[in-house]
Structure formats: structure tokens, C-alpha cells
Amino acid sequence: MSLVGNRLRGGAALLLSSLTLLAAGAANAQAAVPALLGHQTALELDGAGTAWLGVSTALVLLMTLPGLALFYGGMVRRKNVIATITQSVGVFSVVTLVWFIAGYSIAFGANSDPTLQKFVGNLDMLFLNGVTLETANKLLPGIPEFLWISFQLTFAIITPALITGAFAERFKYSALLLFTALWSLLIYAPICHWVWGGGFLGGAGVLDFAGGAVVHVNSGVAGLVCAIFLGRRKGYGVEPITAHNPVLTLIGASLLLVGWIGFNAGSAGAADALMGVALINTLLAAAAAALAWKVIEVIEKKKISLIGMLSGVVAGLVGITPAAGFVDPKGAVLIGLICGVVCYASSVWIKKLLRYDDSLDAFGIHGAGGLVGALLTGVFATTAINSASEGANIGAQALGLFWTILYSAVGTFIILLICKYTTGLRVSEAEEAAGLDTSLHGEVLDH
Template structure:
């Protein structure tokens, strides 16, 4: 055997064991890799989309803290400002943990029972078990699943936070925390699954780009049920109950407007053309809603209030939410123009006619605005903006709204009964008269 041949044989003798070890290591690594759950895909990182969704997550979180907290805090009486803001803080804390424990799994998990999958997710991801740095939700395979969870968590946070506006100035704080935990699991998570998590409403063609039904109609209906169940505030309809600081409300509304860009444009799930049109539609609808609210208010009262204008901005934002990624800018403007008068009528005339005390117009703006926005999505959705708009119709939208309204109302009512017979629901008359800031939290603004 030649010297060259000997060298080749020796090299092969060293190489073959090395290759065998490498193959064994690869096999072991493959065996060690956890199997993907039914809702998951292997992550194929989209860096630009991930950056945008991370930014959007921060913007949506800004909507609750401090946006909604200040928006609501400025509209209550001075003796209830701290309590109202603290409600938003409490909702943030409770929902974040509930979402981590079971909310995400119930909303976006793939149920192994095919008969249950249309209605609820799974319990496979309790405490986010099975989620790793290498997984993505199959809805957005380019986005790390941990980020997708965070983004969706901000939606889960703001929805019950919106409900608090309906019963401001009269609910026990312990009741609020229990209500929020139960409502997030039993009402929000199932409806979210029906529309976005592979449930029957999404399969039926219901279009909800960023939460018209899931967030706004859901919270608005829940708020109306809460307002009626708890009863009116002491002195409501007898003495003036005025916003103590519209400037705080202005700051909060401005933060909501900016945060809503993450809410709607972030729901595109990528840094793409759809994100751009959703962003523009959001701003245009907000402006249109503010304008028509102002016109109706001026016709009735011959004055234009700051709180009224800001309410019109929010009305336009609510109405465009389900439509933001399905309509063109012309459709967005029309939706905003219609939303202003509809939400004004619901917040002022209908509330006065039916005499219920929806303290900060959770139903008047979010319920009514979400309803009209979802229905008009079926009218103005166009395939020129989104191919999923094909087949869009008012009937499918109405079906989604009907299921949302009935389930939210019944679920909320059951949870209120649970709270009533455990923590109790309403503060005493003495506590309400003194103000919840001192009665519940031992704090007060300086006079």
C-alpha cells in the first residue's frame, strides 16, 4: 500500500467516527426538539414585521396606561379620580397574569377535540407551556410567539378596562378585580377565539380587523349590563355630575389616538402596504368622527365642548377598528362621519330616554361605535385593499354581532351574580358620598 493510500485510509478512519458523532448529535437534537402544538408553526423570522409589532405592542399598552386611565379619570368627579385611574391599573395587573396562565391558550390554542375547536381553544399552553424562542403562532409565522402573545395581551387588557367606564364611581375594588379575572377567561377569551383564534365566526366570514366585535361591542355590551345591574349613581339625574378636569381627558384621548395606530395598523401583522392603509384610515376616521359629533352637539346645544370633541374622536376610532384593513380611505371617512352622530345619539339621547347610568359612555361610544363600524365593514370592504374582503356582507357581520352581544350579555350577568354573592358589588352610600378615593384607597387630590 502506497504512502498516499495509507494517508487516505488514516484520514477516513478519523473522519468516519467524527461524521457518526455529528449524525448522532443531530439525531439527538432532533429528538430533543419539542413537537409543535396544533396552533404553532416553526418561526421564520421577519425582522421588519417583528420590529413593527414590538412597537405596536408598546403603543397599545399605552392606550390603557396611561391613555384610558387619564381619559376616564378626567371625566369623573374630583373625589373619584384616583379610584378611576386605579381601576385601569388593577385591570392591567389582573389580565396580564390571567393571559399568561390560561387566557392565551383558551383564545388561540388549537383544541384537540374537533367538536370544541369552533368554540374554545385548548389548555395545552397553561403558563405558556410549549412556547419557545423557536415557535410562532401559525397566524403570523414570521413573528416570535412570545411577541404575538404580548401583542394580543394588550388587547385583552384594554377590553375589560373599557368596561370600567360604565360603572365608574360606584363599584367595590375587590369586585372589580374578581370581575376582571372571570370576565377575561369566560367572556373575552371565547369571543376572541371565535373571531381570531380559528373559531366559527371567523370561519363564517365575519370580518374584524382589529376588534370591533371582540373588543368594542363586547366591552360596550358588558358595560351596559353592569350599569343596569349596579343601578344609577347617587344623585344621578338630580344634581349635576360634571367632568372635573377635561384637560386630563384631552391628554388621555391624545394617547388613545396615538396608541390606536398600534391597535389598528399593528393588526396588519407586518410592516407592509396593509399596515400603511390601516394607519391612514385610523387617523381619517378619528377626524371625521370628531367633526360630525361637533356638528350635532352644536345644533343641539349651540356650543362645542372639549369632552364632546374628544368623544367624537374616540367614536371614529372605535368605528374604524373592524374595518381598518378592509376599506379604502374614502370608506374610512364615511364610517367616521356616520359614527359621530350615532355615538352622540347613543351617549346622550338614548341614555337619557332609557335612564340608565353608563357613567362614561362605555356602551354609548364603544358599543354603538363598534356595532355601526362592524356593519359598515360589510358595506365598504373592498378587495382592492384586502383579498379577504371578497364575499364581505352585512349579513355575516350581523351574525357575528348577534353572537357577541348575546354571549357577552349573558356571561357578564352571570359573573356579576358571582361577584355580588362573594365580594359584593357596590360600595355603601356613605362611601359613595365621601368619594372612592378616600373610601377605598385612602388617598385624595389636594384641594
């Protein structure tokens, strides 16, 4: 019996030891799992939503490269085509790294101080530290955070890329790189946080489905400040400055139109009915604005230009961006028609009256169209489409626009001053006359 007892006692001791080791291992494994950051939740994978957001990310990236690059490249003079397209490539490169280093953390981080959280995120996710395969942003708990970061990155890329249209044909490339880095970090990321990252504008009821204020008004105002600060191109208003290849612009605009489906419908964050209405609203507004632009152009000039029609398409796309997931299709058509008229007036009449050289109408289309679209979101938003539309009003939309315009204008001016006294801003008169393709890049298009 003593032998049996000893074996039993030995077995019990071995079992207890094993259980102790297992418990210790489990505790160590639990301790090894990093704590979730303030903005994070554990991923509960939505397969359909993840697939759609992956496609949308590719579509929005397509908007910049090659969409916007070709759209802008076709509208400048032949001697500046390569330089204009190269600006989009430079913006892509700089913004991608800035977003990785600190931009995402500033825009979407949850600041532990409630007061600071109203204005800025944090630096907890420098170099994307704390982001894992198991984390999601609380905004979209079914989407892997790495994918959410990539989707938002494509928005961060196209916003400063739009600004380049305002100073096309006269901006130094070194200045572009520095300007883009500072502007993305100091202007775009904070405004993004204000509206989408838990900041004070989102808390005040500002509705911006896919970037009316964050992307278009922000970039349009910055573009206007750049155009005025730099001054007009050599020969502007004196000699003809015409688009060298409207066909390139058509290709670029077509890519923008397709990519905008990811821009707006992707912002639904899921493969659902809201995504569907955002998609149809996008197409309706673009078509309505193009026709509105055409009618005014026929009345004024008796002709219909290809670039005019394409500008109308983009105007409608800009206008519907803040409203895509808040309004019904009838509202989308009305927004498109109104934006077509307003953007024509801003790009043609107001620019001519005030004599500023917004080279490719960054403000005329994106600034004016974004402003009108954001205000009209407060008019046409309906709870029949989105429950978040409850309480929508022009006052809240105007508040969001006021702070966006003020911060973007002042911040852009300060960044331009920094660039002026470091890299310099404008190419020399000789370089401008020769063309930026040759003078900055040593490349030319074959004749």
C-alpha cells in the same frame, strides 16, 4: 503490512465509532427540539414586521396606561379620580397574569377536536409552555410568538378596562379584580378565539380587522349589563354630575388617538401597504366623527364642548377599528361620520330616555360605535384594499355581532352574580358619598 493493516483497521473503526456518536448526537438533538403545537410554525423572521409590531405593542399598551386611565379620570368627579385611574392599573395587572396562565392558550390554541376548535382553543400552553424563541403563530409566521403574545395581550388588557367606564364611581375594588379575572378568561378569550383564533365566526366570514366585535362591542355590551345590574349612582339625574378636569380627558384622548395607530395599523401584522391604509383610515374616521359630533351638539346645545369633541374622536376610532384594513379612505370617512351621529344619539338621547347610568359612556361609544362599524365593514369593505374582503356582507357581520352580544351579555350577568355573592359589588352609600379615593384608597387630590 500487518502493522499497516492493523492501523488502517483501527482507523476505520475509530472513524465508524465517531460517525456513530455524531449520528446519535444528532438524533438526540433532534429529539430535544420540542414538537410544534397545532397553532405553531417555525419562525421565519420578518425583521421589519417584527420591529413594527414591537412599536405597535407599546402604542396599544399606552392606550390603557396612561391613555384610558386619564381619559376616564378626567370625566369623573374630583373625589373619584384616583379610584378611577387605579381601576385601569388593576385591570392591567390581573389581565397580564391571566393571559400568561391560560388566556392566550384558550384564545389562540388549536384544539385537536375540530368541533371544539370552533368554540375554544386548548390548555396546551398553560404558563406559555411550548412557546420558544423559534416558534411563531401560523397567523404571522414572520413574527416571534412571544411578541405576538404580547401584542394580543395589550388588546386583552384594554377590553375590560373599557368596561370600567360603565360602573365608575360605585364599584368595589375587590369586585373589580375578581370580575376582571373571570371576564377575561371566560368571555374575552373565547370570543377572541371565535373571530381570530380559528373559531366559527372567522370561519363564517366575519371581518374584524382590529377588534370591533372582539373588543368594542364585547366591552360595550358588558358595560351596559354592569350599569343596569348595579343601578344608578347616588344623585344621578337629580344633582349635577360633572367632569372635574376636561384637560386630563384631553390628554387621555390624545394618547388614545396615538395609541390607536398601533391598535389598527399594527393589526396588519407587517410593515407594508396594508399597514399604511389602516393608519390613514384611522385618522380620517376619528376626524370625521369629531366633526359630526360637533355639528349635532351645536344644533342641540348651541355650544361645542371639549369632552363632546373628544368623545367624537373616540367614536370614530371605535367605528373604524373593524374596518381599518378592509375599506378605502372614502369608506373610512363615511364610517366616521355615521359613527359620530350614532354614538352621540346613544350617549346622550338614548341613555337619557332609558335612564340607565352608563357613567362614562362605555356602551354609548364603544358598544354603539363598534356595532355600527362592524356592520358598515360589510358594506364598504373592498378587495381593492384587502383580498380578504371578497364576499363581505352585512349578514355575516350581523351573525358575528349576534353571538358576541348574546355571549357577552349572559356571561357578564353570571360573573356579576358570582361577584355579588363573594366579594360584593357596590360600595356602601357612605363610601360613595365620601368618594372612592378616600374610602377605598385612602388618597385624595390636593385642592
